[in-house]
Amino acid sequence: MPSKRLTRTGLAAVAAAVVVNGVPAHAELASGVQSDAAAAKTQSAQAQPVEAHGITAEELEAAGSALMEPPPGGWPVPSRRSYYLTGSCQASASVIAAGAAAWQGLTQGGGTPVECRNSYITDCGGGGRIVGCNWGRGQRIALFLGGVRDQRLLAAHEFGHDWYGHSSYRCAGWGSASEVMAPSLCGGKLGKTPLIPID
Numbered sequence: 001m002p003s004k005r006l007t008r009t010g011l012a013a014v015a016a017a018v019v020v021n022g023v024p025a026h027a028e029l030a031s032g033v034q035s036d037a038a039a040a041k042t043q044s045a046q047a048q049p050v051e052a053h054g055i056t057a058e059e060l061e062a063a064g065s066a067l068m069e070p071p072p073g074g075w076p077v078p079s080r081r082s083y084y085l086t087g088s089c090q091a092s093a094s095v096i097a098a099g100a101a102a103w104q105g106l107t108q109g110g111g112t113p114v115e116c117r118n119s120y121i122t123d124c125g126g127g128g129r130i131v132g133c134n135w136g137r138g139q140r141i142a143l144f145l146g147g148v149r150d151q152r153l154l155a156a157h158e159f160g161h162d163w164y165g166h167s168s169y170r171c172a173g174w175g176s177a178s179e180v181m182a183p184s185l186c187g188g189k190l191g192k193t194p195l196i197p198i199d
Contacts (some may be wrong), residue, residue: 070102070156075177077103081138081162082111089116092145099155102180106159112138120144134161148185156180 083100085093085108096114100106121142124133131147132154134140141158145151153172160181169182 069174070177070180074102074104074106075180077105077163079163080105080107081159082107082109083114083138083141083159084108084110084112086113086115089114089143092116092143092151095145095151096143096155099152099157100159102152102156102174102177103159103162106162112141112162114141114143117142117144118146120147132158134158138162150185153180153185 081103083106085096089096097108100108121130121133121144124130124135124142129147131144133142138161143151143154143158145154148154153174157172157180160177164177164181166183167178167181169179171179171184171186172182173179
């Protein structure tokens with residue numbers, strides 16, 4: 001009998017995982033599927049030059065974002081870029097590298113300086129509790145990794161601003177390059193703040 005109890009419990013967990021926020025997971029995945037060429041075309045059309053692009057804590061936290069990963073080798077990008085970590089990010093190097101791995105051709109060693117902050121970013125422009133900022137499409141990136149649950153997703157999102165603006169997805173996640181570039185993370189670490197704005 002214990003095996004039946006485990007089976008029922010396992011089925012209940014699967015059923016709970018299949019419906020997220022009242023929407024069957026398969027419907028959400030099907031609606032977000034695009035070919036790489038179509039996704040690149042859409043993202044290129046959405047790309048807009050910006051002086052500084054910040055992300056607030058309310059917009060970045062994505063519920064369940066750790067369930068998916070970028071494809072092996074990362075999503076295609078229009079050009080190769082590189083970054084280097086300032087001393088403030090050395091303790092978080094592996095997390096930031098995992099976020100960078102979401103994009104093909106993004107390598108460490110020169111290029112964009114990435115700094116880590118211990119509090120919300122106040123010099124990015126705009127208001128709110130900003131947890132990430134990319135100035136001038138890769139001139140400089142700042143991250144407040146302590147403000148989010150999925151630190152890899154925050155890093156991937158900010159690196160993505162080297163090429164792309166925000167997508168039309170509501171909540172950021174790992175389902176596609178467009179989903180990574182959503183303007184918000186939904187639910188998660190901050191408890192009372194269900195939406196974390198990403199800039």
